[in-house]
Amino acid sequence: MDFNHVKWIGSGVTGGAPHFRAEFQLSALSPAVLLISGVGFYELYLNGRRVGDQVLDPIVTVYDRRVRFVRHDVTEYLKPGLNTVGVILGTGWFNCPAKDVWNFDHATWLDKCKFALKLYIGGELRLTTSARSWLCTASGPITFDSLRNGEYYDARLELPGWCENGFDASGWESPLELAPPGGILEEQTSPPCKVMRRIEPVTLTKLPDGAIIADFGVNLTGWCRIRVRGRAGQAVELRYGERLFADGHVDKEHIGKFVLSGENQFDRYILKGGGAEEWAPRFTFHGFQYCQIDTDAELEAVTAEFVYTSFAQIGSVESSAAEFNQLLQATGETYRGNFVGIPSDCPHREKNGWTGDTQLACETGLCCFDAATSLEQWLDTLADCQRPSGQLPGIAPTSGWGYNWGSGPAWDAALFVIPETIYLYTGRRRAFETHFGAMLRYLDYAFDRATDDLVCFGLGDWNHVDPARMAPAELTDSFYLYCCTRLAAKFARRLNRPVAAELEARAARVRDAVNRRYYNGDGSYAHDEMTSLGGALFHGVAPETERAVIAARLDRIVREHRYIPDFGILGSKAVPRALADAGYVETAYRMFTQPEYPGWIHWLRQGATTLWGNWHGEASRNHIMFGDVAAWSFRYLGGLAPDEDAPGFSKVTLRPNPVPQLEFFNMCHETPRGRIEVRWTNRDGEFRVDAKAPEGVECKLELPEK
Known part of the structure; x- marks a missing residue:
């Protein structure tokens, strides 16, 4: 059963989400496998039943480099005689209608939504996609869907029985046979996204203007499912956010500024009338704690559906300290909510696969979740974004944005750090075997940008509480160049590549250059920034004979600073680990648990249920890049x-x-x-x-x- 030489079809009619149907006869039941790729997203039906419980499928890729298809066992959905297959397509990442600052509305792969399908029964091909055997319409109830705007649904336009036998499709048209997306076809092995949890509101508040505010008590990713009753034509509007204005309405200003057309995080449902109606969107997702519901209809119920990649939880930690447990819980929730198919920075403002966030939190992900396969497939996407020069973007996938801002060695290190972490936790070699060539191209690119074996082309210790006290970007960039080069040398040794010795020599030159330029002696790096000292220890740049004095100096600086973090996202991983590696576990623990601003517990005491994107919390409040605390707990408190x-x-x-x-x-x-x-x-x-x-x-x- 292969998925090669398959035709792609789509609707030639403009409108909402296109629906497709095909019929075929089956004389006897046999094991049946259906292979499908639908871009941006698809939903699959057989004889009126939805196939599977996955959502937002397939997972986004760089579609003109790689396209994933999904395998479904559909034996239980078939019956002797006439059978009907139905498919609905959503825009997803493939045909983004919203203008945004990342230019996904001008992506190189941009085209009409399309899908390809093969159905094998008893090992024989029985149905595939072609203009002759399928019919389509764009006049269904989903009148608009956009990954970053939301979804509009008009229940008056529903098509009862559209994917069942006997439906009158006389008004439907033949689909168009379209060019493939351009990328190689590859089976999706990552677990799919699913509705993993349903959450009832802790409060429902009606404001003076009639708006209903549902507070779900936690910051989550997904959408709301509503049950309403009213007249045909009445509308229900849902606006999602993680904060409220002073007057009680949902505040989306801080998370909507990068979406340049349409309203961000907004769904609309129009009633058909005649009784209770239940609905949830299909082809979008939002990040929120609050949902504002504006309607004249009767709202009978609203439930939040938490959506993320359905990897299993494989690790947990618990302590006698309630707030520390709360912090670890928030970290896990943040990781889940920022893995909707791909690892992301935040689920509302961007939804982008930021490389820095992902590499900083990858060990937390692998401690807590069976995330290796999902991370491997995202690494394929990152490698597909690499330019011929070796340059990497700060987000993957990308439409071309993020190469000249938002990347840099600490972000690009995802290509190196994640394969090593997967190997350590699972023994899987695939990631570094597959991408070793990409690593070498990147290192050539980075060293070409170096001066005297030091580099400076990144964001540095991003989101420091005070940028004036940030460690020098050249220092942190060079730490990560050393890290990447040293890891590449390890991979070369494992793969028996002769370049290993050259890579080790390159790494040594970077280490020596850092120490010549930034080590002041007496345990001091740069201007004694916590990240400067912690990074030198964490990345192994510090001379072996000086490590104890550097660690003692770092411990003293942290204690004198009352354990309050004086760093950004790079220091949030390097400093606690450097302290713990040197035996100062309590000092690191007290950094995580001190309650003053800035700090992790300070977030919790402001009501946070997920980690924030910066210490003051005025931007995203669901960001994973400060999330190494869980992995730190496994490693140093648990000893794993x-x-x-x-x-x-x-x-x-x-x-x-x-x-x-x-x-x-x-x-x-x-x-x-x-x-x-x-x-x-x-x-x-x-x-x-x-x-x-x-x-x-x-x-x-x-x-x-x-």
Whole structure:
């Protein structure tokens, strides 16, 4: 069963979301497999039943480089005799109608929505896409759909029975056979997006002008499902946001400014009348805690549907500290809500696959979720965005935006850091085997931009509380150039590539250049910024003989600063890890848990249920780039430290660390070989640990010195 040499069809009629149908006869039931790719998004029906529970499928790619198809076992949907297949298409990322600052409305792949399908029954091809065997209409109830605007639905235009036998399609037209999107066809292996949770509002408030505000109590990604009753033609308008104006209405100003046409995060439903009606959008998603519902109809119910990639949760941590648990919960919710097919920065304002956010949070994702396959497929998309020179964009996919602003070594490091992290946690080599050539091209590009083996073409320690105190961008960029080059050398060794020695020499030159330019002696880098010291330790740039004095200086600076973070997103990962690696676990823990501004707990005390995009919270309030705290907890409190010599936890060394602020800490993680558990208590001066490793896996427990 292959998906090659397949024709693509679409509607030649302008209007809303096009509907397609085809009929075929079946004499006897046999195992049936249907292969489909529909761009931007598709919904598939057989004999009136929707096939599967996936949504927003297939996952976005750079469509003129790579297009994913999806495999469905449809045996249970078929019956002897006449059968009917139906498909609806949404614009998704493929044919974005909204103008935006990232230029997706001018993407190189932009075209009419289209799909390709093959149905195999008993191993034989029984139905495929062609203008002869299908009919289509663009006059259905979805009158408008846009990834960044929303969806409009007119229930008066519904087509009852359109994907069932016997439907009168005499007014439908033959579809057009269209050019393929241009990319290679490849099967989607990432778990699909699904409605993973349904959340009832904690309050429903009616404002003086009649608007109803549903507060779901948590910041989430997805949409609202409504049940309404009223007259035909009455409208229900839904506006989604994560904040409220002082007068109680939903505030979208801070998340809508980059969408240049139409209203952002807005759905509209028009009633058909005649009883209760239930509806939720299909081809868009929003980020929100609040939904403002404006209607003269009777609202009987509203429920939020939390949508994200349906990877399994494989890890969890819990402690005796309620606020720390709350922070870890918020981190997990942020990761989920920022993985709708691809890892993103935020689910409302942008929905973009920012590389820096993804690399900073990738270990949190792999500690908590079975996200390796999803990250691998996104890395394919990132590699598809690479220019011939080796240059990478700051977002993937991209329409051409983000190459000359928003990238840089700390962001581009996603191409290197994520394959290594996947390898450590799962043993999977695919990512670095597949993209090793892209890595070499990138390093050639980066070194061409270097002066005396130092680089400076990135955003630096982004979203620092005070940019005037930010570590030098040349320093942090060069840290990451060293990191990427050293990782490439490791990959070369594993792949037996002769370039390994050259890469090691390049990395050494960067390390030496950083120390010549920025190390002042006595443990001091640059102007003693936390990120400067922490980055030198975390990335392994600091001379081995100086590491202890640098760590002691960093610990002193953090304590003198009352444990308040004085860094941006790069420091948020480097500083706590550098401290913990040097034995200052308590200092790092106190940074995470001190309650003053700026800080993680400060967000929670302002009502946050997800991590914010900056310390003051005036922009996005659902951003994952400060989200390494969960991975830090697994690694340093739970002691779960993956080993490159035993990837996928084929051997396990557990190094748990107590902190006096916690009476107990529990951690579990499902490895490819089974479950690892660590439970410790720290009471009355006695530290007790219970640990469990998979059967047959050599496990060593190392306890901290008293």
